[in-house]
Amino acid sequence: MYLDRLEYKKDFLFPLDKRCRFLSAALLIIAAVYTTNLAALSGIIGFCVLLLSRELRVTFLRLTQVNMMTAALWLTAPFGFSIDSALLYTLRINAAALLYMIFIVPMSVSAIASSMTKLKVPEKLVSLFILSYRYIFLLGERLATMLVSMRLRSPENSTFRLWRSFAAVFAATTARAVVRSQKVSLAMISRGFDGVFPVTVTFKWKARDTILLLLCAGLSALALYFGIKGGSA
Numbered sequence: 001m002y003l004d005r006l007e008y009k010k011d012f013l014f015p016l017d018k019r020c021r022f023l024s025a026a027l028l029i030i031a032a033v034y035t036t037n038l039a040a041l042s043g044i045i046g047f048c049v050l051l052l053s054r055e056l057r058v059t060f061l062r063l064t065q066v067n068m069m070t071a072a073l074w075l076t077a078p079f080g081f082s083i084d085s086a087l088l089y090t091l092r093i094n095a096a097a098l099l100y101m102i103f104i105v106p107m108s109v110s111a112i113a114s115s116m117t118k119l120k121v122p123e124k125l126v127s128l129f130i131l132s133y134r135y136i137f138l139l140g141e142r143l144a145t146m147l148v149s150m151r152l153r154s155p156e157n158s159t160f161r162l163w164r165s166f167a168a169v170f171a172a173t174t175a176r177a178v179v180r181s182q183k184v185s186l187a188m189i190s191r192g193f194d195g196v197f198p199v200t201v202t203f204k205w206k207a208r209d210t211i212l213l214l215l216c217a218g219l220s221a222l223a224l225y226f227g228i229k230g231g232s233a
Contacts, residue, residue, distance in 0.1 A: 011106035020209035025103035031220035032095040035227025041091035048098035114201035
């Protein structure tokens with residue numbers, strides 16, 4: 001859901017009902033997170049990469065950021081965390097991230113929010129998602145502008161002064177975010193906002209959606225079965 005160089009330009013699941021995509025993603029991600037079968041996880045990752053072959057550059061850039069978190073697992077391996085466990089968690093995280101990129105990421109924020117509402121997600125949570133999604137990008141742009149401004153002013157090369165400048169930038173960004181959120185909240189309440197956004201997407205469940213959902217349910221059950229069986233063996 002990036003609005004920059006990491007944004008996906010194509011969505012080959014576009015014809016499917018958005019609710020089907022949500023439910024299918026949930027089933028497959030749960031299976032990927034709980035299975036202990038390395039072969040199944042590797043197969044999921046390979047198949048997802050194949051589906052995203054037209055967007056490989058963006059996919060690998062996204063995975064680079066995802067695996068920055070898994071790097072901590074490998075760094076702790078020499079101090080008691082087993083390599084097998086690090087590999088298992090790395091494959092799980094990458095499989096879940098790729099499934100999310102295929103099913104959810106290419107959807108617009110309005111489609112995601114409307115799907116959440118149709119699937120009976122609490123309306124207040126949906127509203128929080130919409131507002132957070134919008135404001136995260138505003139914060140990112142503002143923070144990037146302030147960092148560029150700081151760099152152009154060429155602060156002294158002292159490490160202490162540099163980190164103090166970074167602290168000031170982040171503090172100012174956070175303070176402005178709080179003030180802006182209060183203003184936005186007051187403006188929305190003054191206009192009669194009751195905390196619920198309307199559904200703005202048309203949904204049409206078709207036979208292909210049922211087939212995909214059943215297929216994903218079956219694959220999830222198989223992945224969990226072989227994962228649990230392999231773990232118990």
